[in-house]
Amino acid sequence: MDFFTLQDFYTHTKFIAYILMVVTLIGMAVFWLYLTDHENDDGEFHF
């Protein structure tokens, strides 16, 4: 993709960035729930 102005370049990159931000926020929240899920463990450490 060829950009001729800074404005066009930033419009493009920041559009993608906003989408990635939403994905990241949702993803991190889900990941946190995954990490702190104690439903299936027996509370003991395994080696």
Next chain:
Amino acid sequence: MFKLKEVLNRSLLTPFNIIAGIIIIIGLIITALRFTGGLGAVTNLSDYNPWGLWIGFDLLCGVALAAGGYVTSAAVYIFGMKKYHSAVRPAILTGFLGYALVVLALGYDVGRPWRLPYPFVVQAGTTSVLFEVGACVLLYLMVLFVEFTPAASEWLGFRRARNVVVRLTMVLTILGVILSTLHQSSLGSLFLIAPSKLHPLWSSQYIPVFFFISSIVAGLSMVIFEGTLTHRYFTDKMDETHLREKEEVVFGFGKAASFVLAAYFAVKVFGIAMDDNWHYLSTGYGAWFLVELLGFVALPCLLYSIGVRDRSIKVIKWAAVWTVLGIMVNRFNVCLVAFNWHLPSSERYFPSWMEIGLSLFVVTVGVVAFKFIVTYMPILYEHPEYKTQHS
């Protein structure tokens, strides 16, 4: 204290001592060569490659991997996670020795090491990122030293000195986090001055963020990794609290490392997006970037998360080893691989045997010092006379 006669009676020719001794002797020889023949006699540095292994490994990796000090003390004293308390002193010791070794290595790398204080006492180049790195590293080394003194004071019986320093814990910890934030990020910012020499996938306005976040990951992983080693070789020096808390430390730090690695992954992707560098991913360097991002960021993140979910200490320990490797891969990539990517292969750099030998020497000195301190000072146990007074 220890009895000198006792120590000398025990055989000093252990396998560890022999190997360490050989490395140290080689290191001393390289030292002589460096200061009689110059950097050219010992290194493969050139005018196109002024920074090599000693900067890439001893400085960049050394500082990142010594980050456990500020991360652990922040967790315990600022975030109030008292269950990790037993990890503080080993982490501070590793941090202190790590930064001391960075200064030692710089003594070899810079042209006139006796002039290292010049930026602070003769002429300050305040526009330089390196000035800020130097100032913060110097101050932080002093903070780490002070944070280390209670262990030494307890060993030497300096009760009052010890108590004074312990009262300063909060101030020192906060100062440590401020200084670490600044210099960990600035080591990355060093490369902002040369965007034309660094491959676009590694050259981002976010380098300071990359370096800072990965330093947290490095610190957490080093505490786990180095804890694994000390628990194996110094079990007899660990008191009940340390033995009891060690799994909790591994588990808790592993969980934190997993989450921060996920954040680091996101940050790196944003770096590509904000500069529209997606097309570089399909090049040769792009493939190597993906190896770093997927193999050494995403993979350890996943490994840690599996270890956390299964509560498997073993998996978390291996994830820590892999992460430490990944931090080194990243620092080498920025400083040696992606730097000068545009130059013909005849002008690219690879370290000489003596450079590798000297780096090994520096690490060995650190390990020997660590071994001595952990054996004789209350690092892995609480000194009986100070048991109820915390830090």
Next chain:
Amino acid sequence: MSISRRGFLGWMGAAGMTALSARAGATTRHFEGYPQSLCVLHDITRCIGCRSCEAGCNKVNELPAPAAPFTDLTVLDKKRRTNPKAYTVVNKFTPSQGGKPLFVKNQCNHCLEPACASACFVRAFSKNRDGSVTYDSSVCVGCRYCMIACPFEIPTYEYDEPLTPRIMKCTLCHPRIAKGLLPGCVEACPTEALSFGKREDMLKLARERINKYPGRYIDHIYGEHEMGGTNWLYLSGVPFKTLGMREDLGITPAPDLTSGALATVPMVAALWPALLTGIYAISKRREKMLSGDKQEAIAKAVAEANAKSQAAMTAALDKARKEKEEAVKKAAKTALEPSAQKPQEQ
């Protein structure tokens, strides 16, 4: 440690005075460099690759004699760069479509905003009023960050000096031009491929040549804007990148490359103490509340247990009293019964 109000105000006053005297950084500021600074214009179309400039530079700077003499033109068959014994080199470029070889002189470009000066943590480099960028070896620590920083790969290092290694680079003959003399290379050049004068005049001269001979020159003055502008300008008949000169350096001056990152340093220093102390205070309060809650729960449980045992005891006492009353009543009844019966029998 306690500070009196007076003491505190004293500290604040001193800090305030210091802050007022320092000039505030403003991002809309625009700097044009020293006016009337001196500059060299290198017209590549005029260079014949005779290496007289290299010889002149070597002579005026009293540099050691090279392995091959300056009259040896076979050295041009290999690409060279500056080295500790040569502040400048001429390189030969053969155009791909054939024709005469082209020669380009390479040396420090004396940038308006030098990257080396920006990067040096001990201020060993100075951009002088006359346009030259000079190096002070008396403070240099030898960190070689300037070599990382220079986009033109100019600074060279005395790696073979064990104790007194220096950076070596072109000085624009700073001491000579101060006396009104020409730089050594400019004086030696036989074809006027090198012109010397004020930067404004060299730019004008370059534009004039481009306008007068549009077929001869590429319409671009290299160094006018590159890296924010340099005090060494170039004219060429072929694209500069075919002559080993990078066209992708951009026009951002070097100090602006790191000013953003450096600008965050005072923010961290100012905000982190408040942020971290805040987190500490919150976690301490939480801990207190948790232990407070815990204590409350314990107290409650104890009170409940007390109340329960109290009630049980009262109930037991009541019961015992009742039983006692019953027993007394019964005993009294039994005692009274036989005496109640006896009188009836008589």
